[in-house]
Amino acid sequence: MNWLTNFVRPKLKALISRKEAPENLWLKCPKCEQMLFMRDWEANQEVCSHCGHHMRIRPLKRLPHLFDEGKYELHPLPRVPVDPLKFRDTKRYDAKLKEAQAKAEGRSDALVVASGLMGSRSTVLALLDFDFMGGSMGTAVGEGLVMAADLAVARKAPLIVFSASGGARMQEGILSLMQLTRTTIAVRKVKEAGLPYIVVLTDPTTGGVSASFAMLGDVHIAEPDALIGFAGPRVIQDTIRQELPQGFQRAEYLLEHGMVDAVVHRHKLRETLIRLVSLLMDPPIAESRSLAVAGR
Numbered sequence: 001m002n003w004l005t006n007f008v009r010p011k012l013k014a015l016i017s018r019k020e021a022p023e024n025l026w027l028k029c030p031k032c033e034q035m036l037f038m039r040d041w042e043a044n045q046e047v048c049s050h051c052g053h054h055m056r057i058r059p060l061k062r063l064p065h066l067f068d069e070g071k072y073e074l075h076p077l078p079r080v081p082v083d084p085l086k087f088r089d090t091k092r093y094d095a096k097l098k099e100a101q102a103k104a105e106g107r108s109d110a111l112v113v114a115s116g117l118m119g120s121r122s123t124v125l126a127l128l129d130f131d132f133m134g135g136s137m138g139t140a141v142g143e144g145l146v147m148a149a150d151l152a153v154a155r156k157a158p159l160i161v162f163s164a165s166g167g168a169r170m171q172e173g174i175l176s177l178m179q180l181t182r183t184t185i186a187v188r189k190v191k192e193a194g195l196p197y198i199v200v201l202t203d204p205t206t207g208g209v210s211a212s213f214a215m216l217g218d219v220h221i222a223e224p225d226a227l228i229g230f231a232g233p234r235v236i237q238d239t240i241r242q243e244l245p246q247g248f249q250r251a252e253y254l255l256e257h258g259m260v261d262a263v264v265h266r267h268k269l270r271e272t273l274i275r276l277v278s279l280l281m282d283p284p285i286a287e288s289r290s291l292a293v294a295g296r
């Protein structure tokens with residue numbers, strides 16, 4: 001312990017790191033703390049090239065990596081009444097909403113609906129945006145999911161949902177809770193039409209979203225290390241007053257315990273989804289279904 005280690009070295013380090021890390025050029029991986037060059041990190045779909053940590057990626061950044069040739073069409077969410085309860089906590093809800101919209105490149109709420117070709121097959125995608133008010137589900141997200149389901153049925157296309165949410169949007173009170181049933185019915189429409197419904201669970205998927213459409217997939221894929229559950233681990237630990245097992249509510253733990261079907265690296269998602277949809281939709285299934293009808 002002397003002034004050289006306690007005082008001079010930290011100052012020097014601060015000087016050097018400031019020089020090395022001008023804003024917007026570098027970022028630090030929250031998992032391994034390595035510095036990542038922003039442009040490489042973006043090209044790597046926001047996965048750390050050192051430790052493979054999957055950071056939370058916004059829907060519009062994700063979409064080009066999923067559709068054929070990165071081409072897709074965006075579908076604006078249906079218009080819904082804004083702030084029906086005139087809710088206010090530290091700020092007015094409508095002001096918060098406007099702020100989130102401004103940061104979301106003009107998207108109106110926490111869901112992005114897109115369609116296009118994936119593996120030359122017409123596909124509908126609905127992606128929750130965790131950066132938009134915690135990906136919370138209010139009326140707009142519910143309506144958006146119903147729209148995505150209707151679109152999938154009309155086009156005879158599979159519906160693939162990417163979930164990332166803290167749960168229901170508390171500023172919309174009971175109206176947000178109603179979306180649990182609405183989205184469940186939307187999913188059922190897709191299933192009744194005999195179309196695949198696949199959920200990709202990304203970090204974090206919790207609360208009302210995990211209690212409705214995010215857990216109803218024909219197949220559940222999760223991104224590595226994603227937190228998936230209803231209540232968060234801290235709440236559970238405080239309630240049951242017991243230490244939780246290692247990796248509790250993480251994708252790999254849930255795979256081991258049968259809650260998800262596969263944990264897939266972000267770079268492999270597109271090919272995995274295309275393969276899955278083809279398994280679920282191509283002739284063998286249609287044949288077995290017509291056999292079942294004939295045997296009635």
Ligand SMILES: [Zn+2]
Nearest residue numbers: 029032048051
């Ligand atoms: Zn890392």
